[in-house]
Amino acid sequence: MTIAIVIGTHGWAAEQLLKTAEMLLGEQENVGWIDFVPGENAETLIEKYNAQLAKLDTAKGVLFLVDTWGGSPFNAASRIVVDKEHYEVIAGVNIPMLVETLMARDDNPSFDELVALAVETGREGVKALKAKPVEKAAPAPVQAAAPKAAAPLKPMGPNDYMVIGLARIDDRLIHGQVATRWTKETNVSRIIVVSDEVAADTVRKTLLTQVAPPGVTAHVVDVAKMIRVYNNPKYAGERIMLLFTNPTDVERVVEGGVKITSVNIGGMAFRQGKTQVNNAISVDEKDIEAFKKLNARGIELEARKVS
DSSP states (O other): OOOOOEESSSTHHHHHHHHHHHHOOOOOSSSEOOOBBBTTTHHHHHHHHHHHHTTOOOOEEEEEEESSTTTTHHHHHHHHTTTTTTTEEEEEOOHHHHHHHHHHHTTTTOOHHHHHHHHHHHHTTOOSSSSSOOOOOOOOOOOOOOOOOOOOOOOTTTTTSSSSEEEEEEEEOOOOOOIIHHHHHHSSSSSEOOOOOHHOOOOHHHHHHHHOTTEEEEEEEHHHHHHHHOOOGGTTEEEEEEEEEHHHHHHHHHHTOOOOOEEEEEBBBOTOOOOOSSBBBOOOOOHHHHHHHHHHHTTTEEEEEEE
């Protein structure tokens, strides 16, 4: 049997990618796919992936082909492959990558050879018909700045704290929309995930710090550390994004002195005991109580899509 392939994308593109490849190559075996729709999160996707894996022959390994680096399909697959040999995730799946990978695996390459081929053919398959190569100018030499004298210690004023560009509740945490749209709209330089549970999970913590978009650093801290970091003048004036998995943790950091004036409510996936508010947000009694406390403090609670 060949190396198993699982395609994962936002929306319903995964099945159509496979159908397009099969139109060119004929019906394929040992291939699965999953979709990702509003209201789902990484836990849902892990269940979907595992359901597909149960149908496939994984003895020679599994190659996950997903659409975007740092998106929910990528994040869920990353949590599956992290401790398994001959399991890998490749982001940026396109038709050239998929077709060449399906054809090459019939020749029984090694797992590493198939991974390298998938990356190479996916990259080479992106071309412009008429575009000419653009020559990049050599960067000008940068002179080292003179060291600055340390400023004397003084009490922290209202402008001596980090600037919270966005505080968002989203149980998917750093995913495609956050990485590609919210960071640009809010112009932040750091993303801080605030969660006791996630901070204690070494695997999730490591993966989240790896999926930040270019130019933005990502950190995962527990609630107590977030309060300490907020009061550290080292980060004064720096624009950050705070990501939470639930409103209770937001209320805890506010109680600890973190100044939050508005909370954007994103993905809160449905599960047993929760009531669905819309296609992306589901709440239970604990969530409702936390939202009431935040509202009583005059904090704006909003649910909106990125503009």
